[in-house]
Amino acid sequence: MADDEVDPAPELDFWSFIELAGRRLREHGFGDGLATQVLLTLNRASDIVTYDLEAAVHRPRGRSWSAFRLLFVTWLAGPLEAKKAAELTGMSRAAVSALSKPLVAEGLLRRTPDERDRRAVLLSLTERGRREMAATFEAQRRRELEWTSVLTETEQRILVMLLDKLITDRHQFDVRGRR
Amino acid sequence: MADDEVDPAPELDFWSFIELAGRRLREHGFGDGLATQVLLTLNRASDIVTYDLEAAVHRPRGRSWSAFRLLFVTWLAGPLEAKKAAELTGMSRAAVSALSKPLVAEGLLRRTPDERDRRAVLLSLTERGRREMAATFEAQRRRELEWTSVLTETEQRILVMLLDKLITDRHQFDVRGRR
DNA sequence: GATAGTTGGTCAATGATTTGACTATTTCAC
Protein backbone atom coordinates (compact mmCIF):
# COMPACT_ATOMS: atom_id res chain seq x y z
CA MET A 1 0.00 0.00 0.00
CA ALA A 2 1.30 3.33 -1.00
CA ASP A 3 0.51 5.08 2.23
CA ASP A 4 3.79 4.44 3.90
CA GLU A 5 6.37 5.55 1.46
CA VAL A 6 6.46 9.24 1.76
CA ASP A 7 9.13 10.64 -0.49
CA PRO A 8 12.46 10.91 1.35
CA ALA A 9 12.58 14.69 1.01
CA PRO A 10 16.23 15.06 -0.03
CA GLU A 11 17.18 18.23 1.82
CA LEU A 12 15.05 18.05 4.90
CA ASP A 13 16.23 20.48 7.53
CA PHE A 14 14.28 22.12 10.29
CA TRP A 15 12.84 24.83 8.07
CA SER A 16 11.68 22.63 5.28
CA PHE A 17 10.29 20.32 7.94
CA ILE A 18 8.12 23.12 9.26
CA GLU A 19 6.75 23.62 5.78
CA LEU A 20 6.27 19.94 5.23
CA ALA A 21 4.50 19.68 8.57
CA GLY A 22 2.13 22.46 7.62
CA ARG A 23 1.25 20.71 4.40
CA ARG A 24 0.73 17.33 6.01
CA LEU A 25 -1.34 18.73 8.83
CA ARG A 26 -3.57 20.41 6.32
CA GLU A 27 -3.97 17.11 4.47
CA HIS A 28 -4.91 15.45 7.72
CA GLY A 29 -7.59 18.09 8.25
CA PHE A 30 -5.82 19.86 11.10
CA GLY A 31 -6.36 23.43 9.93
CA ASP A 32 -3.54 25.61 8.75
CA GLY A 33 -1.06 24.63 11.45
CA LEU A 34 -0.19 28.22 12.23
CA ALA A 35 -0.38 27.69 15.97
CA THR A 36 1.84 24.65 15.67
CA GLN A 37 4.28 26.60 13.58
CA VAL A 38 4.40 29.42 16.11
CA LEU A 39 5.21 27.13 19.01
CA LEU A 40 7.59 24.92 17.08
CA THR A 41 9.54 27.95 15.95
CA LEU A 42 9.48 29.46 19.40
CA ASN A 43 11.00 26.36 20.94
CA ARG A 44 13.55 25.95 18.27
CA ALA A 45 14.70 29.54 18.43
CA SER A 46 15.03 29.40 22.18
CA ASP A 47 17.00 26.15 22.07
CA ILE A 48 19.41 27.36 19.43
CA VAL A 49 20.18 30.65 21.10
CA THR A 50 20.53 29.17 24.55
CA TYR A 51 22.74 26.38 23.33
CA ASP A 52 24.94 28.88 21.58
CA LEU A 53 25.28 31.16 24.58
CA GLU A 54 26.14 28.27 26.82
CA ALA A 55 28.69 26.84 24.39
CA ALA A 56 30.24 30.15 23.40
CA VAL A 57 30.21 32.06 26.66
CA HIS A 58 29.68 29.94 29.73
CA ARG A 59 31.19 26.48 29.22
CA PRO A 60 34.55 27.93 28.21
CA ARG A 61 34.53 29.78 31.52
CA GLY A 62 33.71 26.63 33.41
CA ARG A 63 30.11 27.53 34.19
CA SER A 64 26.89 25.83 33.28
CA TRP A 65 23.99 27.76 31.86
CA SER A 66 22.08 27.18 35.09
CA ALA A 67 24.90 28.45 37.26
CA PHE A 68 25.01 31.56 35.14
CA ARG A 69 21.29 32.12 35.52
CA LEU A 70 21.57 31.81 39.27
CA LEU A 71 24.48 34.22 39.47
CA PHE A 72 22.71 36.59 37.10
CA VAL A 73 19.55 36.97 39.13
CA THR A 74 21.54 37.23 42.33
CA TRP A 75 23.71 39.90 40.76
CA LEU A 76 20.78 42.01 39.65
CA ALA A 77 18.14 41.34 42.26
CA GLY A 78 20.47 41.86 45.15
CA PRO A 79 20.34 39.67 48.23
CA LEU A 80 17.37 37.40 47.80
CA GLU A 81 15.97 34.25 49.30
CA ALA A 82 16.90 30.99 47.64
CA LYS A 83 13.21 30.47 47.05
CA LYS A 84 12.96 33.70 45.10
CA ALA A 85 16.03 32.84 43.08
CA ALA A 86 14.38 29.57 42.12
CA GLU A 87 11.26 31.38 40.96
CA LEU A 88 13.16 33.94 38.94
CA THR A 89 15.40 31.44 37.23
CA GLY A 90 12.61 28.94 36.72
CA MET A 91 14.37 26.11 38.50
CA SER A 92 13.44 24.03 41.52
CA ARG A 93 14.49 25.02 45.03
CA ALA A 94 16.57 21.85 45.15
CA ALA A 95 18.45 22.91 42.04
CA VAL A 96 19.28 26.28 43.56
CA SER A 97 20.48 24.55 46.67
CA ALA A 98 22.73 22.20 44.72
CA LEU A 99 24.04 24.86 42.35
CA SER A 100 24.89 27.30 45.07
CA LYS A 101 27.13 24.88 46.93
CA PRO A 102 30.12 24.97 44.59
CA LEU A 103 29.61 28.66 43.94
CA VAL A 104 29.90 29.38 47.63
CA ALA A 105 32.96 27.14 47.84
CA GLU A 106 34.53 29.10 45.00
CA GLY A 107 33.88 32.33 46.78
CA LEU A 108 31.48 33.87 44.28
CA LEU A 109 28.31 33.51 46.27
CA ARG A 110 27.48 34.20 49.88
CA ARG A 111 24.72 32.61 51.94
CA THR A 112 23.64 34.56 54.97
CA PRO A 113 20.85 33.49 57.29
CA ASP A 114 17.78 35.63 56.99
CA GLU A 115 17.20 37.63 60.18
CA ARG A 116 13.48 37.82 59.75
CA ASP A 117 12.93 34.16 58.87
CA ARG A 118 15.47 31.76 60.23
CA ARG A 119 14.42 29.03 57.83
CA ALA A 120 15.44 31.13 54.87
CA VAL A 121 18.84 31.86 53.42
CA LEU A 122 19.76 35.05 51.62
CA LEU A 123 21.94 34.74 48.55
CA SER A 124 24.23 37.54 47.47
CA LEU A 125 27.36 37.91 45.42
CA THR A 126 30.75 38.42 46.99
CA GLU A 127 32.98 41.11 45.64
CA ARG A 128 34.70 38.46 43.59
CA GLY A 129 31.34 37.24 42.33
CA ARG A 130 30.44 40.73 41.23
CA ARG A 131 33.67 41.08 39.33
CA GLU A 132 33.20 37.79 37.57
CA MET A 133 29.62 38.59 36.67
CA ALA A 134 30.56 41.95 35.25
CA ALA A 135 33.10 40.27 32.98
CA THR A 136 30.93 37.31 32.08
CA PHE A 137 27.92 39.41 31.37
CA GLU A 138 29.93 41.66 29.12
CA ALA A 139 30.87 38.60 27.06
CA GLN A 140 27.30 37.34 27.03
CA ARG A 141 26.02 40.74 26.06
CA ARG A 142 28.36 40.89 23.08
CA ARG A 143 27.05 37.55 21.94
CA GLU A 144 23.46 38.63 22.51
CA LEU A 145 24.05 41.69 20.38
CA GLU A 146 25.37 39.52 17.57
CA TRP A 147 22.19 37.49 17.70
CA THR A 148 19.76 40.33 17.93
CA SER A 149 21.49 42.65 15.50
CA VAL A 150 19.70 40.98 12.60
CA LEU A 151 16.56 42.65 13.91
CA THR A 152 15.97 46.37 14.02
CA GLU A 153 15.26 47.93 17.36
CA THR A 154 11.61 48.20 16.48
CA GLU A 155 11.47 44.56 15.49
CA GLN A 156 13.07 43.60 18.78
CA ARG A 157 10.48 45.58 20.69
CA ILE A 158 7.67 44.00 18.72
CA LEU A 159 9.11 40.57 19.38
CA VAL A 160 9.26 41.19 23.11
CA MET A 161 5.77 42.60 23.06
CA LEU A 162 4.34 39.60 21.23
CA LEU A 163 6.08 37.12 23.53
CA ASP A 164 4.87 39.04 26.56
CA LYS A 165 1.36 38.94 25.24
CA LEU A 166 1.61 35.24 24.54
CA ILE A 167 2.48 34.30 28.09
CA THR A 168 0.96 37.06 30.14
CA ASP A 169 -2.61 36.30 29.19
CA ARG A 170 -2.33 32.64 29.95
CA HIS A 171 -4.53 32.78 32.99
CA GLN A 172 -7.46 32.38 30.67
CA PHE A 173 -7.11 28.68 31.01
CA ASP A 174 -6.03 26.37 33.76
CA VAL A 175 -2.57 27.23 34.95
CA ARG A 176 -0.90 24.59 36.92
CA GLY A 177 2.62 25.24 35.79
CA ARG A 178 5.33 25.82 38.30
CA ARG A 179 5.87 29.51 37.68
CA MET B 1 13.10 52.69 57.50
CA ALA B 2 16.41 53.23 55.88
CA ASP B 3 17.04 50.19 53.80
CA ASP B 4 20.61 50.86 52.98
CA GLU B 5 20.75 47.58 51.16
CA VAL B 6 18.88 46.83 48.00
CA ASP B 7 15.23 46.93 48.85
CA PRO B 8 13.73 43.44 48.93
CA ALA B 9 11.35 44.30 46.10
CA PRO B 10 8.15 43.02 47.69
CA GLU B 11 6.44 41.64 44.60
CA LEU B 12 9.33 40.46 42.51
CA ASP B 13 8.16 38.10 39.82
CA PHE B 14 9.66 37.33 36.46
CA TRP B 15 8.21 40.38 34.78
CA SER B 16 9.22 42.90 37.35
CA PHE B 17 12.60 41.21 37.39
CA ILE B 18 13.03 41.92 33.70
CA GLU B 19 12.33 45.58 34.38
CA LEU B 20 14.62 45.65 37.37
CA ALA B 21 17.33 43.98 35.32
CA GLY B 22 17.02 46.61 32.61
CA ARG B 23 17.39 49.38 35.15
CA ARG B 24 20.37 47.81 36.86
CA LEU B 25 22.14 47.02 33.62
CA ARG B 26 21.74 50.61 32.56
CA GLU B 27 23.23 51.73 35.86
CA HIS B 28 26.16 49.41 35.29
CA GLY B 29 26.72 51.01 31.89
CA PHE B 30 25.54 48.04 29.85
CA GLY B 31 23.38 49.92 27.37
CA ASP B 32 19.65 49.59 27.30
CA GLY B 33 19.55 45.84 27.81
CA LEU B 34 17.11 45.35 24.95
CA ALA B 35 19.04 42.39 23.55
CA THR B 36 19.11 40.80 26.98
CA GLN B 37 15.41 41.38 27.38
CA VAL B 38 14.66 39.81 24.01
CA LEU B 39 16.56 36.62 24.78
CA LEU B 40 15.39 36.38 28.37
CA THR B 41 11.79 36.70 27.27
CA LEU B 42 12.31 34.24 24.46
CA ASN B 43 13.65 31.59 26.79
CA ARG B 44 11.00 32.15 29.37
CA ALA B 45 8.17 32.01 26.88
CA SER B 46 9.48 28.82 25.38
CA ASP B 47 9.92 27.19 28.79
CA ILE B 48 6.47 28.10 29.99
CA VAL B 49 4.65 26.90 26.91
CA THR B 50 6.64 23.71 26.61
CA TYR B 51 6.21 22.89 30.26
CA ASP B 52 2.49 23.41 29.95
CA LEU B 53 2.11 21.25 26.85
CA GLU B 54 4.08 18.46 28.44
CA ALA B 55 2.12 18.63 31.70
CA ALA B 56 -1.30 19.10 30.14
CA VAL B 57 -1.09 16.87 27.10
CA HIS B 58 1.74 14.39 27.15
CA ARG B 59 2.49 13.29 30.70
CA PRO B 60 -1.15 12.39 31.33
CA ARG B 61 -0.89 10.10 28.32
CA GLY B 62 2.27 8.52 29.60
CA ARG B 63 4.62 10.19 27.13
CA SER B 64 7.52 12.51 27.66
CA TRP B 65 7.89 15.68 25.66
CA SER B 66 10.86 14.15 23.88
CA ALA B 67 9.01 11.00 22.96
CA PHE B 68 6.27 13.14 21.51
CA ARG B 69 8.72 15.12 19.45
CA LEU B 70 10.21 11.96 18.05
CA LEU B 71 6.83 10.50 17.18
CA PHE B 72 5.76 13.82 15.73
CA VAL B 73 8.57 14.14 13.21
CA THR B 74 8.28 10.48 12.32
CA TRP B 75 4.58 10.91 11.79
CA LEU B 76 4.95 13.88 9.48
CA ALA B 77 8.26 13.26 7.78
CA GLY B 78 7.48 9.70 6.93
CA PRO B 79 10.06 6.95 7.23
CA LEU B 80 13.32 8.65 8.02
CA GLU B 81 16.75 7.77 9.23
CA ALA B 82 17.33 7.97 12.96
CA LYS B 83 20.02 10.53 12.20
CA LYS B 84 17.51 12.75 10.45
CA ALA B 85 15.04 12.39 13.29
CA ALA B 86 17.74 13.56 15.67
CA GLU B 87 18.42 16.63 13.54
CA LEU B 88 14.77 17.53 13.21
CA THR B 89 13.97 17.13 16.89
CA GLY B 90 17.21 18.72 18.01
CA MET B 91 18.34 15.82 20.12
CA SER B 92 21.40 13.61 19.97
CA ARG B 93 21.47 10.40 17.98
CA ALA B 94 21.92 8.56 21.25
CA ALA B 95 18.73 10.08 22.60
CA VAL B 96 16.77 8.97 19.56
CA SER B 97 18.20 5.52 19.96
CA ALA B 98 17.21 5.33 23.61
CA LEU B 99 13.78 6.87 23.12
CA SER B 100 12.84 4.65 20.25
CA LYS B 101 13.42 1.44 22.15
CA PRO B 102 10.33 1.54 24.35
CA LEU B 103 8.26 2.99 21.53
CA VAL B 104 9.12 0.03 19.34
CA ALA B 105 8.37 -2.33 22.21
CA GLU B 106 4.98 -0.70 22.60
CA GLY B 107 4.26 -1.15 18.94
CA LEU B 108 4.04 2.50 17.95
CA LEU B 109 7.29 2.75 16.08
CA ARG B 110 8.92 0.50 13.52
CA ARG B 111 12.62 0.24 12.74
CA THR B 112 13.44 -1.18 9.35
CA PRO B 113 16.97 -1.53 8.06
CA ASP B 114 17.76 0.87 5.26
CA GLU B 115 18.30 -0.98 2.00
CA ARG B 116 20.63 1.62 0.59
CA ASP B 117 22.81 2.04 3.67
CA ARG B 118 23.01 -0.94 5.94
CA ARG B 119 24.37 1.13 8.79
CA ALA B 120 21.20 3.15 8.91
CA VAL B 121 17.78 2.40 10.33
CA LEU B 122 14.54 3.83 9.02
CA LEU B 123 11.97 4.92 11.55
CA SER B 124 8.30 4.90 10.72
CA LEU B 125 5.03 4.73 12.62
CA THR B 126 2.98 1.59 12.80
CA GLU B 127 -0.73 1.80 12.19
CA ARG B 128 -1.21 1.96 15.93
CA GLY B 129 1.38 4.73 16.14
CA ARG B 130 -0.46 6.73 13.52
CA ARG B 131 -3.72 6.37 15.38
CA GLU B 132 -2.16 7.47 18.64
CA MET B 133 -0.47 10.43 17.03
CA ALA B 134 -3.65 11.58 15.38
CA ALA B 135 -5.38 11.60 18.76
CA THR B 136 -2.49 13.08 20.69
CA PHE B 137 -1.87 15.77 18.18
CA GLU B 138 -5.50 16.74 18.22
CA ALA B 139 -5.18 17.31 21.97
CA GLN B 140 -1.94 19.20 21.60
CA ARG B 141 -3.41 21.30 18.84
CA ARG B 142 -6.34 22.32 21.02
CA ARG B 143 -3.90 23.44 23.69
CA GLU B 144 -1.76 25.27 21.17
CA LEU B 145 -4.81 27.13 19.95
CA GLU B 146 -5.58 28.21 23.51
CA TRP B 147 -2.09 29.61 23.82
CA THR B 148 -1.92 31.34 20.50
CA SER B 149 -5.46 32.66 20.48
CA VAL B 150 -4.37 35.71 22.46
CA LEU B 151 -2.59 36.80 19.29
CA THR B 152 -4.28 37.73 16.06
CA GLU B 153 -3.39 35.76 12.98
CA THR B 154 -1.27 38.65 11.76
CA GLU B 155 0.55 38.86 15.05
CA GLN B 156 1.26 35.16 14.90
CA ARG B 157 2.70 35.50 11.41
CA ILE B 158 4.86 38.41 12.51
CA LEU B 159 6.09 36.45 15.48
CA VAL B 160 7.10 33.52 13.31
CA MET B 161 8.73 35.86 10.86
CA LEU B 162 10.79 37.58 13.52
CA LEU B 163 11.89 34.33 15.10
CA ASP B 164 12.81 32.95 11.69
CA LYS B 165 14.85 36.02 11.02
CA LEU B 166 16.57 35.76 14.36
CA ILE B 167 17.88 32.27 13.80
CA THR B 168 18.17 32.03 10.06
CA ASP B 169 20.79 34.72 9.70
CA ARG B 170 23.00 33.30 12.37
CA HIS B 171 25.65 32.13 9.95
CA GLN B 172 27.10 35.59 10.19
CA PHE B 173 29.14 34.47 13.13
CA ASP B 174 30.77 31.24 14.15
CA VAL B 175 28.26 28.46 14.29
CA ARG B 176 29.35 25.41 16.13
CA GLY B 177 25.99 24.42 17.52
CA ARG B 178 24.71 20.97 16.95
CA ARG B 179 22.00 21.85 14.48
C1' DG C 1 0.56 30.39 74.32
C1' DA C 2 -0.03 25.45 72.53
C1' DT C 3 -0.89 22.89 68.45
C1' DA C 4 -1.86 22.07 63.50
C1' DG C 5 -0.72 23.23 59.17
C1' DT C 6 2.44 25.59 56.04
C1' DT C 7 6.79 26.93 54.18
C1' DG C 8 12.09 27.12 53.23
C1' DG C 9 15.97 24.42 52.44
C1' DT C 10 18.38 19.96 51.93
C1' DC C 11 19.02 15.17 50.83
C1' DA C 12 18.34 10.78 48.32
C1' DA C 13 16.53 8.54 44.55
C1' DT C 14 15.09 8.81 39.86
C1' DG C 15 14.96 10.04 35.14
C1' DA C 16 16.62 12.11 31.14
C1' DT C 17 20.13 13.57 28.02
C1' DT C 18 24.89 14.39 26.53
C1' DT C 19 29.56 13.02 25.37
C1' DG C 20 32.85 9.79 23.96
C1' DA C 21 34.17 5.15 22.80
C1' DC C 22 33.21 1.38 19.82
C1' DT C 23 31.45 -1.56 15.86
C1' DA C 24 29.81 -2.00 11.35
C1' DT C 25 29.42 -0.02 7.09
C1' DT C 26 30.18 3.20 3.40
C1' DT C 27 32.89 6.51 0.67
C1' DC C 28 36.84 8.40 -1.24
C1' DA C 29 41.56 8.49 -3.16
C1' DC C 30 44.90 6.25 -5.15
Add this chain to the structure above:
DNA sequence: GTGAAATAGTCAAATCATTGACCAACTATC
Protein backbone atom coordinates in the same frame (compact mmCIF):
# COMPACT_ATOMS: atom_id res chain seq x y z
C1' DG D 1 40.36 -3.10 -5.80
C1' DT D 2 42.57 -1.69 -1.35
C1' DG D 3 43.16 1.00 2.57
C1' DA D 4 42.14 5.40 5.05
C1' DA D 5 38.81 8.41 6.61
C1' DA D 6 34.09 9.37 7.58
C1' DT D 7 29.46 8.12 9.18
C1' DA D 8 25.16 5.57 11.53
C1' DG D 9 23.79 3.64 15.50
C1' DT D 10 24.53 1.84 20.25
C1' DC D 11 26.43 1.50 24.72
C1' DA D 12 28.53 3.12 29.09
C1' DA D 13 29.72 6.85 31.93
C1' DA D 14 28.97 11.30 33.51
C1' DT D 15 26.08 15.35 34.25
C1' DC D 16 22.24 17.62 35.64
C1' DA D 17 17.63 18.72 37.21
C1' DT D 18 13.21 17.02 39.19
C1' DT D 19 10.34 14.89 42.63
C1' DG D 20 9.27 13.49 47.16
C1' DA D 21 10.62 12.86 51.92
C1' DC D 22 12.33 15.17 55.67
C1' DC D 23 13.56 18.66 59.41
C1' DA D 24 13.42 23.15 61.19
C1' DA D 25 10.98 27.23 61.68
C1' DC D 26 7.09 30.17 61.00
C1' DT D 27 1.87 31.40 61.18
C1' DA D 28 -2.76 31.03 62.40
C1' DT D 29 -6.35 29.53 65.28
C1' DC D 30 -8.30 28.18 69.20
